[in-house]
Amino acid sequence: MGRWQEDEFEDRLKKIVDLGADVTAEEWLKNIEKEYGKVPLIFQRMGERPEVLISHLLYKGTVAETSGLDPKYVELISMAVGAALKCQYCTSYHMQAAIRMGATRDEILEVILLSGMIANSSVLANAYRVIDERLEKCFPCDVAAGKPTPPGRAKAQQKKR
Numbered sequence: 001m002g003r004w005q006e007d008e009f010e011d012r013l014k015k016i017v018d019l020g021a022d023v024t025a026e027e028w029l030k031n032i033e034k035e036y037g038k039v040p041l042i043f044q045r046m047g048e049r050p051e052v053l054i055s056h057l058l059y060k061g062t063v064a065e066t067s068g069l070d071p072k073y074v075e076l077i078s079m080a081v082g083a084a085l086k087c088q089y090c091t092s093y094h095m096q097a098a099i100r101m102g103a104t105r106d107e108i109l110e111v112i113l114l115s116g117m118i119a120n121s122s123v124l125a126n127a128y129r130v131i132d133e134r135l136e137k138c139f140p141c142d143v144a145a146g147k148p149t150p151p152g153r154a155k156a157q158q159k160k161r
Contacts, residue, residue: 009062016054025050028057035100040093072101079108080115084122 016024046053075098082090
């Protein structure tokens with residue numbers, strides 16, 4: 001399991017059970033504030049239902065901590081996704097985390113440039129795919145392609161002239 005061992009995971013689960021959801025959530029929120037200077041709103045709201053906050057942070061932490069990627073790159077990737085999804089809060093939070101893990105200004109700018117390129121490509125790929133699927137059914141395209149005009153459309157065309 002990457003940098004994390006199974007027994008560490010089980011120890012974490014046991015500690016959650018021993019402390020209880022309310023105390024665990026409160027402790028985790030304090031740690032987030034200490035590490036990042038503030039608690040993101042999403043975590044504050046989740047904290048109103050400790051079991052939601054704990055399950056979210058446990059999942060998030062386990063994915064990050066068992067990753068074979070350097071933590072700085074995990075944060076840079078997270079920042080890129082936040083930017084591509086147009087979430088200024090996610091982008092800001094993960095940018096700060098990446099900086100704390102040693103990311104440089106140039107690395108951050110490069111990642112933002114790449115995320116913008118991919119987001120743009122996603123828009124184009126989706127739109128072109130929709131166009132390709134729909135063009136054959138599109139009347140003006142049929143006319144341009146020299147296909148016979150259905151009778152109802154021929155009358156509508158003559159009225160326009």
